[in-house]
Amino acid sequence: MPWDVAQKAINILDQVAKLDFSCCQDCWLIRICNLCFAHMVCGNEYCIEKWHFSCKMRRKHYTDALQLYCEITEEDEGALDFLAEQTSPIV
16 A cells, blocks of 8 residues: 555656746746645646646735735835734744
């Protein structure tokens, strides 16, 4: 049984290695993208459509978040200052 899981993982990684990441090179989100390829699997196969959809949704999410940030800081420059005072749970 563990061999089956390992073989499936190897199969998926082989498929990912063959992907064309040229679209990522020109993406404005490349430096902060945290898209996980493990979530792009359909059955035992890597699903490129799922990748493109997730990528599109991730870019929309960050665009919306950055737009909201700009709107808030245009209204009140210090509105988010309290965030700098908080400690990060990630050490």
